[in-house]
Amino acid sequence: MPANEFFFAERMRNLSGSAIRDIFKYMGRPGLISFAGGNPAAFALPEDQVADLSYRLLREMGKQLLQYGPTEGYLPLREALPAYIEKTFGAKADADGILITTGSMQGLDLLLRALVNPGDAVLTESPAFLGALQAMTAAEARIIPVRSDDTGIDTDHLEEMMRLHSPKLLYLIPTFQNPTGRTLSLERRKKVAELAARYGVVVAEDDPYHELRYEGSHLPSVMSYDEQGRVVLLGSFSKVISPGLRVGFMAGDASLIRKCAILKQCTDVHTPNLNQAIIHQYLTGALLDEHIRAILPPYAAMMRLMLRELENIPEIKGFTRPEGGLFIFARLADGLEAVPLFKRAVDRGLAFVPGEYFYAEGGHKNTLRLNFSGTDPDGIARGMEILRGCLKDSH
Numbered sequence: 457m458p459a460n461e462f463f464f465a466e467r468m469r470n471l472s473g474s475a476i477r478d479i480f481k482y483m484g485r486p487g488l489i490s491f492a493g494g495n496p497a498a499f500a501l502p503e504d505q506v507a508d509l510s511y512r513l514l515r516e517m518g519k520q521l522l523q524y525g526p527t528e529g530y531l532p533l534r535e536a537l538p539a540y541i542e543k544t545f546g547a548k549a550d551a552d553g554i555l556i557t558t559g560s561m562q563g564l565d566l567l568l569r570a571l572v573n574p575g576d577a578v579l580t581e582s583p584a585f586l587g588a589l590q591a592m593t594a595a596e597a598r599i600i601p602v603r604s605d606d607t608g609i610d611t612d613h614l615e616e617m618m619r620l621h622s623p624k625l626l627y628l629i630p631t632f633q634n635p636t637g638r639t640l641s642l643e644r645r646k647k648v649a650e651l652a653a654r655y656g657v658v659v660a661e662d663d664p665y666h667e668l669r670y671e672g673s674h675l676p677s678v679m680s681y682d683e684q685g686r687v688v689l690l691g692s693f694s695k696v697i698s699p700g701l702r703v704g705f706m707a708g709d710a711s712l713i714r715k716c717a718i719l720k721q722c723t724d725v726h727t728p729n730l731n732q733a734i735i736h737q738y739l740t741g742a743l744l745d746e747h748i749r750a751i752l753p754p755y756a757a758m759m760r761l762m763l764r765e766l767e768n769i770p771e772i773k774g775f776t777r778p779e780g781g782l783f784i785f786a787r788l789a790d791g792l793e794a795v796p797l798f799k800r801a802v803d804r805g806l807a808f809v810p811g812e813y814f815y816a817e818g819g820h821k822n823t824l825r826l827n828f829s830g831t832d833p834d835g836i837a838r839g840m841e842i843l844r845g846c847l848k849d850s851h
């Protein structure tokens with residue numbers, strides 16, 4: 457057998473060679489303006505605060521934090537989360553039904569592994585977060601896209617798909633969705649909870665952008681309408697504090713969460729103690745609220761700037777108008793395609809993500825996802841000028 461030849465598992469078949477990799481290979485180019493990522497802005501990362509907290513925590517309880525910890529999570533954080541979940545998501549949770557995860561991405565992976573056999577149906581709103589689609593592919597799920605519109609997942613289509621496919625799981629991002637920025641309406645939140653109970657489907661409610669609201673008022677989570685323990689809330693501190701700390705949580709039915717904890721034990725044993733203790737500090741004092749209050753106005757200004765710029769590009773025929781989050785989704789005039797546009801834009805110093813990659817069913821070649829937190833206002837203006845120029849030259 458030649459060197460470097462491996463017989464990979466079946467599940468790797470659809471994971472390698474994705475076209476999106478081609479996109480990310482351009483990302484390191486010096487000077488590139490990126491509308492492509494989903495990273496928090498540099499100004500939103502509280503490095504001084506985290507440095508001070510780390511120093512204090514290690515001085516006060518270094519021996520404990522540097523030791524192994526419980527798989528379920530650092531107890532003070534688990535105990536602080538029910539109050540945070542109630543205040544932020546309007547839902548009830550107790551510490552027994554909470555598992556601290558290494559980012560919310562891990563929560564989805566654990567849930568998929570706990571519930572889904574190869575070939576089992578998993579429903580997802582379409583378009584959907586690429587990382588979630590990858591996790592479903594890795595779990596060898598049969599991905600069934602469900603239509604969505606300006607107020608989120610289409611609950612009539614959802615019911616039809618539940619009836620037809622008897623899925624194990626529904627994945628959705630109810631607030632400032634990735635990639636569209638759209639928010640699921642209140643009526644539909646209630647309806648999703650009702651359908652999940654009626655058809656016995658577990659809902660993975662992934663809500664990392666919830667607190668990044670720039671206008672309108674907060675909506676209660678799908679979980680808050682769940683009376684049968686069918687909804688698992690996937691929470692994350694990546695978008696409001698730091699993605700590098702890798703702290704998230706899953707909250708739901710205690711017996712389901714326990715199974716996920718068993719899987720986590722053989723995955724990474726536990727999420728780093730120091731990082732959990734830092735997040736705990738944010739939750740117990742006023743730090744998180746203060747930090748969020750400080751980052752919302754500049755994010756809002758960046759989103760509005762990008763929206764204004766989009767109005768001045770004739771080849772863009774429509775775009776979402778989010779009330780928060782980090783993304784805007786745009787549609788090009790018929791006949792124009794985002795992948796060739798991306799190639800032209802990268803040569804001129806701008807990256808974004810063609811929207812087709814977010815559709816498990818393919819198509820939608822004239823769509824693109826634009827992120828406004830990966831650069832500064834000047835970068836947004838220059839990037840939009842590049843986009844305008846590339847589209848003008850496409851005639």
Ligand SMILES: Cc1ncc(COP(=O)(O)O)c(C=O)c1O
Nearest residue numbers: 494559560561585634692694704
């Ligand atoms: C919808 C959604 N879920 C989860 C994540 C990942 O979150 P975490 O860093 O907590 O794993 C992202 C990041 O882009 C996201 O957009």
